[in-house]
Amino acid sequence: MATKKIALLGFGTVGSSVAKVLATGKFAGVELTHIYNRDVERKKSTPNAKFVPKTTVWTENINDVLSSDVDIVIELIGGLDPIESWLRKAITSGKSVVTANKQLIAYRGAGLLRLAKKHNVQLIHGAAVAGGVPVIPGLLQGQAGDQITRIRGIVNGTCNFILSKMEAGAEYADVLAEAQALGYAEANPSADVDGFDARAKLCILSRIALRAELDPEQVPTQSISAVQAIDFAYAKELGCTIRQISAAELVGATVQARVAPMLVPNTLPMAWSHGTQNMVVASGRFGGDVVFSGHGAGGEPTAVAVVSDLLAVVHGHSSVELPIKKRVVTGDFLSPHYLRFVVNDKPGIVSAIAGALAKVGANIDSLLQRPGHDKNALPFVVTTEPCLNSTMDKAVRIMGKMDCMLEKPLCLQMLEREER
Amino acid sequence: MATKKIALLGFGTVGSSVAKVLATGKFAGVELTHIYNRDVERKKSTPNAKFVPKTTVWTENINDVLSSDVDIVIELIGGLDPIESWLRKAITSGKSVVTANKQLIAYRGAGLLRLAKKHNVQLIHGAAVAGGVPVIPGLLQGQAGDQITRIRGIVNGTCNFILSKMEAGAEYADVLAEAQALGYAEANPSADVDGFDARAKLCILSRIALRAELDPEQVPTQSISAVQAIDFAYAKELGCTIRQISAAELVGATVQARVAPMLVPNTLPMAWSHGTQNMVVASGRFGGDVVFSGHGAGGEPTAVAVVSDLLAVVHGHSSVELPIKKRVVTGDFLSPHYLRFVVNDKPGIVSAIAGALAKVGANIDSLLQRPGHDKNALPFVVTTEPCLNSTMDKAVRIMGKMDCMLEKPLCLQMLEREER
Structure with missing residues (x-):
């Protein structure tokens, strides 16, 4: 050689x-x-x-x-x-x-x-997603024989650090400051917290796993910055935690894709990911769910991925090349949703909210209200039966105009409790 | 092409x-x-x-x-x-x-x-270990740049099915019969429950990850068949569960390797592996811990691995080849241990057991005795501070001869609570 x-x-x-x-x-x-x-x-x-x-x-x-x-x-x-x-x-x-x-x-x-x-x-480019975790070589070589229909994961270590600290009780602004002090977050954290970093990685994973070429600009993102400590308390009551999830799924000729903070049931491996850890779950038609996790960032883990790629090239690497198609993106997933309101409590509020949901055709699954909050700034939560994100957007627009709302309602997609 | x-x-x-x-x-x-x-x-x-x-x-x-x-x-x-x-x-x-x-x-x-x-x-031979989980391509290509020093995992789905059912309360014999009825276990289950299947896989992983060629016959195995429901109850009190773990670690010029039921702290990903799921954790000098998991067996997941290998060959695959050394195996890990006794309770038993442990130089860390058991067949548990498996073997030989012992003491290695 x-x-x-x-x-x-x-x-x-x-x-x-x-x-x-x-x-x-x-x-x-x-x-x-x-x-x-x-x-x-x-x-x-x-x-x-x-x-x-x-x-x-x-x-x-x-x-x-x-x-x-x-x-x-x-x-x-x-x-x-x-x-x-x-x-x-x-x-x-x-x-x-x-x-x-x-x-x-x-x-x-x-x-x-x-x-x-x-x-x-x-x-x-094995180091472009999840640094030291060999997701890309695993998908390219180890799962080439499968037909991957869905890819989901935690691919931004900064957001995972912030959200897993919030799960332990901290407030967003404090953890962001800590992440910045530790060098995990930039002075301008937008690329991380608003989902643009994760979106680029999701598009790379879609190309490799779903064999779908996406325009990153078409993939909707939702910032984690609106998530508050109270949301973790309600999520816990629902048997969930909150993580920034990057998700893409082949549905007919389109790809459903989205990067957003989502409620993750504690039964799913993604709920166990803490700190700057990354995790990717690839779901195949024949092989079922495969989970990859580890240190997604940092100099040395990423250097391992780079050197592994280098050695592959030096040793005569040749990737399996399968046909890739351009795909249209929709951000519309059919799933249950979590809605958190902060209201000035008056009679008729629940009825008005239920009315707004009925108007767009969404059904309420549960209503949660933790005790001990000021009636003048009362946070409470509604979860819905599965419906489209676009349906919820309409409901949120209607509800956002109500006089009693002290802040814009927060709407988070909820992942299903069961793996397929 | x-x-x-x-x-x-x-x-x-x-x-x-x-x-x-x-x-x-x-x-x-x-x-x-x-x-x-x-x-x-x-x-x-x-x-x-x-x-x-x-x-x-x-x-x-x-x-x-x-x-x-x-x-x-x-x-x-x-x-x-x-x-x-x-x-x-x-x-x-x-x-x-x-x-x-x-x-x-x-x-x-x-x-x-x-x-x-x-x-x-x-x-x-990507399908030889963990079926549909791309551990072998991940290690061979994605982690070639790292220096993997330890590999641990759950690589026998039958044992994991049995032990995770026992965790939920079932007895060994009943679950084994269920596994046989479901086709997960052979009529003669020895290859699975006694660790020989996992041992072959551990040797393959050692060659690839540790670049160490082991003689499988040198790797000690311990059967899961001596584990009882009571051990899961005590493990739970210790914040652990029990899994068949295949472990190999480079220590100087030798490799510590063993396949055995071990106590796994609930903080480690391996404790979350249920049913026939496989999981492998590769620990690298630079990249830290990388976790792979998914369906390790079954026709279609294994077929995915086979077809992926086939496509790699068809597309001109060439593996990264790094030097592999023959290594001597020792089964001696330095770790805490769990000892479960079933005794005919009489005064002086704890003193005699403590004496046997002191004689071999092992220190007691905790002593657990759950209420509600018959004094004539009393199960109780001692955990030790870190010591060698060979040290514990000596202690078990001494204690096995005591008059009060109604069955051979069960000794299980305990994994450390913290990942490195």
Whole structure:
């Protein structure tokens, strides 16, 4: 096996961990020849720089890599531009690519994969979803024979950290601040808490598992920021917890897909996922439910996925390629819903709410009201029998206009108690 | 991609499901040309025979397959002989092999893999462990970059069915009879309940995950048949349940390995595994714990693994090959232990038991005695601080000779409460 020359684009948390994992593993057939990063001198003084071979060329000029004779480019910078054009150049000049770039693969992966095939090189991205958890290789190779009809999971560690802390009693704003202090959440947490990060990953998983190409912009998202401690208390009464769930399901020619905080019954493995853990459940026609879980983020777990991809390419990897179809997305799942109201309590409120639900055709399954709250700001909960998200949206719009509502009603989809 | 000709050896539960999964998936590049089985006429009248193409040759003569021009042989018969010699002939004549034969791969896999490499064909066995759960592809491809130091799991669905029913209150003999009636357990259940099936799978996982070649005969096993309903009651008091655990850990140049019923704290994912579910936890130096779970057995889940392997070979699969070392096995884990006694209660028994433990150097951690038992056949439990299994074996030998013991003390290893 001839030694392959490797270039690393990005020497941040993951990139520097890749250097460490490579140096520690002493893998045959791999030579780190180039590292591209801005401000190379600063990077050279970071702790993991000691794992970089003395012969490696550090550069701030991407053309030093693209015009070199490296065989494989590892891209760990992220974002769409200029990364896509750099990787297109690499592929066109016969270099294989390993990347953990979820946005790039979600939005432009189909075209890049076609280009790689045309140039007879590999484009491999096992680290783009769930970091150290081998969901992508597991699906691509281990479940290729099945027909996966549904994929659900917890793929954003920041949201899972926040929600599992809230389950233990904390309030959203406090946990978000803690997550920011720990480096789990960005100063602007929108990509995580509003579901855009998870949405990109869901689209990648849909391509691989459902063989469905989705436009990420068509997949509805709901922020976790409206979830409050009181919702966990009510969820507990219902035998559930709350997690940010990314779900996609093949239904005829369309794909139902959504990223949202949802009520998860304690009987489902997804309810057991705590902290920054990731979990993906793939449901197959023949194989039933398969669960993958582990550390989805962090430098070293993600570096493991990157190095595993690299070794696959070095050892002559070739993915199973099955036909992928473009699919229209609908955010409309038929499922029970949880509605939480905060009202200024007056006679007739329950009747008005029941009326609004009746008007859109939704049936009430249960009504919960915990004692000990101020009548002037009374939180209470209604759960419904299965109905469409769009039906509930209509009901929420009607109810949001009622005088007694002190805040917009919170509507959360509830997962079914039983696995299929 | 040229169409590959496929032969299926064995048209039983898994083999016939492979025919069904292949026919339903309509995969390009695959043609089922031969089926070998005894009593072909009977097999042709089984329900899944309708999924077999009309052009497929059915034969009772293995040489019809071995002398044919098939490209890939799928072996689903099981056992060591004559299967090994058949597969050696297939490999030598340039055929790739897909197999779910755990005994063959555990005992003779190393030699067969070398032979396949020499003849430049594939030998792939993702279905040999945990059926439909892609543990083997996940480890081989997704975690190749990590250094896995420990592998633990629930890999025998029959034992998990029995023990999770006992957790719910049933007695061993009754559940075993139920498992036999349901077809989950053989008339002679020894391979399952005594741990030999799980041991073969543990050796395969050790080769792949720990890169350690073990002699299965060196791996100690303990039967689940001595576990009683009372042990689940005491385990519950200790915040645990009981599962058949297959565990292997790299410690210096040796591998600690054992298959036994163990106390599993409810905080660990393995405690959540119910029914015939399988679960494997791989602990890596860089990636931490990764959990795989799902349906480990049954015709269709196992057929998914077989067809996925087949597609990998058809699409030009090439495994990451990392160096594998022969390793000496020790069954000696340093861990807390659970000891359950049934005694004819007399003064001085606790003192005598404590004396026996002190003699071997084991410290008592807790002593539990549930009320409501007959003093003439009193079950009670002692747990110890961490000590070696061999130390406990000595203590059990000493205590087994005491006059008051009505049955042999049961000693179970306890897993630590915390994941690393």
